[in-house]
Amino acid sequence: MSKNFEIEREVVLSATPEQVFAAVTDGLGGWLFPGSPPPADGTPDESGTRALVWDAPNHLHTRTDGEDGWFNALEHVIEARDGGTTVVRYVHSGVFADDWDTQFDAAGKHTDFYLHSLGQYLEHFAGRPVTYVAAPGTEASQFPGAVDKLHAALGLTSGSEPGDKITLDVPGLAPVEGEVDYLEGQFVGIRTADSLLRFYAREPWGMPVAAAHHVFAEDADAEAITKAWNAWLDGVYA
Known part of the structure; x- marks a missing residue:
């Protein structure tokens, strides 16, 4: 049965409002996944997503509508604070069609990790060109305790x-040396000198363990990096 949901968060980020607005519009690949915002004038894009509010750098509200009342909306209210920081009030709302409790739990916990990654991106890599690498994992990792x-x-x-x-040691890559920046529940974040490595152990929600990495090295080879991390995950769950 379909049911509405709303996830609200407030985070303080070490960045200016202009940097935050850029990150949640044109910089998504640096901390979330590659994507483009809809036109600022409210015209729907190819997916049907439109900007209800585009008030740079203070307020962004986008929404996608579907059949039978389905919708998905994201809102960022951005406000400068003293000391060069910015507070973001974030709201994700919409409709889950099936298994509401499971989807709500997954969305809330992913939100916390995503917003943390946004903070890491802004503090360490804001504005740098990025190569996004996704290793989706296999069904072999879809079992209790996979984390x-x-x-x-x-x-x-x-x-x-x-x-x-x-x-x-990831065969096919130089040694990965970094620092744990997130370790909460099903998620692990590792920050290196030129990347944000994100791991998602999604078995509680019926999905395999996956990796999604944001690489800021100028000479990054997306194909080679993807192949190496896919092989690494396959080896972990062989």
Whole structure:
């Protein structure tokens, strides 16, 4: 049965309102996934998404409408604060058609990770060209406790926490040296000198473990990086 939902968050970011607005419009590939905003004048784009409010750099509200009352809307209210920071009031609303509780739980927890990644992008990589790499994982990782196997492969233990240094050997890539920047529930974030590595252990929501990385190195080879991370995930869950 279809039912409306609303997810609200408020975050303080180390960036200007202009940088935040750029990140949530033209910079999505640096922290979320590649995408383009709809036209600022309210004209729908090819997907039917339109801007209800486009008031740069203070307010962005977009919405996509579908059949039988379905919709998906994202709103960012952006306000400068003292000390060079910005507060963002974020609202994601819409309709879930099936298994409402599971979808709401997944969306809320993904939201927290995404907004954290937005903060990391703004603090360390804002405005830099990015190569987005997605390794979707296989059904072999879709089992209870898959997150524990992911943690072990990443060298994480029950005592690990954000700020810990980490080194990974990923065949086909140079050694990965970075710092844990997010470790919460089903999600792991690792920041290196030139990338944000994001891992999603999605088995509680009926999906496989996946990786989605944002690489800011100028010479990044998307095909080679994708192949290496897919092989790494396959090896973890072989």
